[in-house]
Amino acid sequence: MPAVQETVERVRSIDVDQYKYGFVTDVESDKAPKGLDEDTVRFISSKKNEPEWMLEWRLGAFRRWKTMQEPSWARVKYSPIPYQELYYYSAPKKKVGPKSLDEIDPEILKTYEKLGIPLREQEMLAGVQRSNVAVDAVFDSVSVVTTFKEELKKAGVLFGSISDAIREHPELVRKYLGSVVPVSDNFFATLNSAVFSDGSFVYIPKGVRCPMELSTYFRINEQNTGQFERTLIIADEGSYVSYLEGCTAPMRDENQLHAAVVELIALDNAEIKYSTIQNWYPGDSTGKGGIYNFVTKRGDCRGHNSKISWTQVETGSAITWKYPSCILRGDNTRGEFYSIAISNGHQQVDSGTKMIHLGKNSTSRIISKGIAAGVSNNTYRGLVSAHRKATGARNFTNCDSLLIGDKCGAHTVPYIEAKNSSALFEHEATTSKISEETLFYCMQRGLSQEEAIALVVNGFVREVLQHLPMEFAVEAQKLIAISLEGSVG
């Protein structure tokens, strides 16, 4: 599978960068002490050589966070997170990983095998510490990354880590950071604002169509910035960018709590397409040890005629709390949300979107496909609202849920608020079960039960898969089949 191969290549490049930037720093000084107070925030900021304004921004967020309550409205259950017991900063290269694949959950290894990932790459994905990196691999990927960066530079596209951007492009960062997801937005976003480790920064200049799809895998140290990732993407007037985040291979991580923030800004006539495949470790068969994923993703169609489109395939994590949203501020703006959320085993998913119509004739479209199996719970939660001035606002929402087995749950919680009489909102929702009859029909044609389920589910989510970039879609299709293995007893 070439697409998988490509992922592997990208993963390889991560390791290369780690190698390039050294394994040699002193362990002790690279880790902030356990717990979170102002000193932790100062420590992080100073480790990253941040300017004073950035530190003040973080401290403001931290002070705010101390006054906030963890939200409890989502349909997810988990034991209290011991915030003072966590580590908030450890230098990327210094994380202590498992020494060999023997220490990795065999279920993950099986999945790697099914995705066709070679042994050495499996080790990298699983975070196994290696003392050396094969020389050929180093040369290969360095050249790939270099070519890639040169092409972007020619187009004038800025693409790098947010830490670098804070130092190199402070005017852009100061102008836009926190302008879509304010520091005080919500408990997890505020926490992220105080302690974010790293993330991506993208700026597409006026009138530029980004010459390639931007993927997180080309960025340094990606593997280790997952915990409190911060992403900022700005599409200036008339520009276009497609951004891919994630990987089909399940990612192992030491940190159970993840609270990322993603902000997108589209100015006049600009378009941003953001695609995610999320496959964090969902925990073992009893649900233990999975990632808690509390993400705030929001796009602002700030300019007229701008467009933001979110496409997500969510298959991993023990808990997913995620609502990629669009603020349709400009006139004639468009927001889209295409989502596939699969929960199996003990996973809990509470995901959806918000479409906030502020501009005239703004339109939005929501297609959500939830699939629940095992003893999981899968909730769609969405808000569509039209401001008084958003005349001619239109939304179409379609939420379908598919149940596999009889121990899982699917829930749909749509909120609709129209404050002007010309807004036109449509909402469709269905819940169905994979019928025994359909499975029998497929099996009579020679498909195993698991193949039959995968086929039916891929049919169910087809409309969303079509919105993913080609190579991502092919991988997603395979991933869906793998995610649902063992879903019927």
Place this chain on the structure above:
Amino acid sequence: MPLLEVKNLHAEINGKKILNGLTLSVEPGRVHAIMGPNGSGKSTLSYILAGKKDYEVTSGSVSFLDRDLLALSPDERATLGLFLAFQYPLEIPGVTTMTFLRTAVNSVRKRRGESEFLTPDFLRLVREKAASLNIDPEMLKRAVNVGFSGGEKKRNEILQMALLEPKLCVLDETDSGLDIDALKIVAEGVNRLRSPNRSFIVITHYQRLLNHIVPDIVHVMAKGRIVKSGGVELAHELEAKGYAAFEQAA
């Protein structure tokens, strides 16, 4: 040696007895017709042969290619070469007919130890077979059976049959809901598949279908078992006399 050997089969669903000592032997290359009134257990027989869950076999045995058929899962039976053309084919939204065909055929071929088709070869094969069944190529791009007419669904069943190359084809009321033109196309499709290595069990209410698919042996089924067997003339006798006489005999 018979391809299929059903011996004294008793089966029930939700405690209700449906099959009541059914015995049937099918030799390779033969076409058997099973006729009988509603509720005689014809469809139940086809479902039990194909391995549908809901039914409980309380006694008797079924061997297929010298294997204990009842011990196998539906997909294992399909792999061995048992095909059931459904009376009511199921719809699979979002899955194109072509994808479904390719998935099924390659899955079966893989498990039979044969090589999987390359996509271009497979497309050519499907188009060719589809054309012989008067299937519009556009139909192959539509989701499996979704919005298909009765005739299209049945032709789609025969197309799958042709591609999966089974050893035993069970046709469950394939004539139901077909007009005479569609019936002819379907029957011709079946006749083209007749061969010394392939047997058929054609289940039907009416003699009409048997004018187009001429059977070697005709069975009359009533109250869960076969009450009379004979040649084609038996079908004509049934058409003339009706089922009542046979039901009393059972």
